[in-house]
Amino acid sequence: MDVVSSYAWIAWLVLILVFVIIEMLSLDFVFLMLAIGSLGGLVSGLFGLPWWAQLLVAAVLSILLLFLLRPPLLHALRRGGDPARSNVDALLGQEGRVVQSFGHDGRGLVKLANGEVWTSRLAAGGASPGPALEPGTTVLVTSIEGATAVVVPAGNTSA
Structure with missing residues (x-):
């Protein structure tokens, strides 16, 4: 096991933390999907996958979540919006x-x-x-x- 793979979990934790903080500021579910994808990278690293495979897992999971989970979440969030015109x-x-x-x-x-x-x-x-x-x-x-x-x-x- 090389040095990069043995300490990759730290990088994944930092990425997850940064993505969650940005998501709390933007509230658009993009960075939440990236944080969950990074969590997938972290879990795959804990199972011993090399760093490039961890990165691949995180990228694929993030893309799938962005296109499959985010749209229904946004729709559900905006469903109860106020229909009254303003400004x-x-x-x-x-x-x-x-x-x-x-x-x-x-x-x-x-x-x-x-x-x-x-x-x-x-x-x-x-x-x-x-x-x-x-x-x-x-x-x-x-x-x-x-x-x-x-x-x-x-x-x-x-x-």
Whole structure:
């Protein structure tokens, strides 16, 4: 038995520890599969396999786990997720009322149904195509561009 094989168990333990720590930070099951593969390498080393065979066992086991066990685990983890939209997605399609009239440049202030006041512009890309949007006019949010809500009058959702 050569020196590399006799002390390979230490390298496997270090690898397992490093992979588990990284997995705790990433929570994506990739490094967990690598840690389990390394555990296979450690066990094969305890049965007296040479270092290259230990490496082969660890690699094959890791690849099999990545492609066969990880996808169902991720699916099971995400199954109970919250279906509610959040952040910008929750604002799309939301109704609001004009607080400050839209000027000739097509910009104004809108208070959304959730109570937030946003700087906004008309979705047409510039000046108001029809009558000016006065305070109290109902609008719909079509998109968010940075800190600006892009809106259309509630009766005109084609843009």
